[in-house]
Amino acid sequence: MANLGEMFGASSAATFFDLPEAGWTALDADIVLFGAAGATPYPSVGFYCAGGPQAIRAAGLAYGAAFAHHHFDLGGPVLPPGVRAVDAGDLDQDPADPAANRGRIRAATEAILAAHAVPILVGGDDSLPIPLLQGLAALGRPLTILQIDAHIDWRDEVGGEALGLSSTMRRASEMAHVAGIVQVGQRGLGSARPGDVVDALAWGVTFVPAREVATTGLARAIAAIPEGADVVLCLDVDALDPGIMPAVIGRTAGGLTYWQVMELIEGVAARARIAAFDMVEFMPERDIDGQGALLAAQLLAGVTGIIARQRG
Ligand SMILES: [Mn+2]
Secondary structure: OOOHHHHHOOOOOOOHHHOOEOOOOOOOOOEEEEEOOOOOOOOOOOOOOOOHHHHHHHHOHHHHHOOOOOEOOOOEOOOOOOOOEEEEEEOOOOOOOHHHHHHHHHHHHHHHHHOOOEEEEEOOOOOOHHHHHHHHHHHOOOEEEEEEOOOOOOOOOEOOEOOOOOOHHHHHHOOOOEEEEEEEOOOOOOOOOHHHHHHHHHHOOEEEOHHHHHHOOOHHHHHOOOOOOEEEEEEEHHHEOOOOOOOOOOOOOOOEOHHHHHHHHHHHHOOOEEEEEEEEOOOHHHOOOOHHHHHHHHHHHHHHHHHHHHHO
16 A cells, blocks of 8 residues: 655665664664663563554654655654764563663663664553663762653552552652652543542642643643752653544543644753653554554654754
8 A cells, every 4th residue: 555655765764864873882862762662561461561662653654754754743854964863673582581671671771872873662651761770870960750641550559569550650759860740631430549649749840731731721731840950751642632542541532632742842851851751551452543653653753853952
């Protein structure tokens, strides 16, 4: 079947946007994208987002051939002249060995920081950011997290597992190098109990629910990020409205639009430095006609472009 990528001359979907492949030794780039099928799965669901990185690479095929074209959402090419981005491939994750999975994500993050590049991790489920954030301790600077998600992920444990996808922000709050957390996009019912919200507020989280974004806008969320901070962007794609992002395990109406996510991240990038970005919870089996994968690829390209502009 003909597609846009073929029209522009794309050949394969081996890497994100047909970017150069990179190995883990001698990384030489400004931005390093990599994938992971999972980290710390709950036994009930396993690696349910394992196919995410490959589905998003395949959807990014159209962008690959057009990557040097003018991107109207960025006002120029995704990568300004001289800024290099590479795809280091997927880590070799095993659902039966979560400790080793976390170790590989930490080591990959540290290798990217050692190369003075910005890590972009594509999942995989929302347990991935825990070892990513642990690895980011190597930056040696306090971090502010901007979590964009329908859920707050402040459960202390689920079924005895403290490092799974519902505990990500609580574990982050316990890390000495995490100075602040801003969470945007909450709505409906999720795993959070009333006590989890109390704990998060007591810690100092700023919550900006999806309803506020829809009715009042993004100003309070952007202003909650300290000027000059080092920010980790943690994007769970279920933050987006399921009408445009159906490829998630639990669809909840009332989510964010493409422009709300882009303008939030642009607004943050105008006042702070993006230290890392993760995009998680893309579940190919729930996609509809590839629509969610295209949106995920479009957002990945857009945020890569925003980060690239800080490196140019
Ligand atoms: Mn979520």
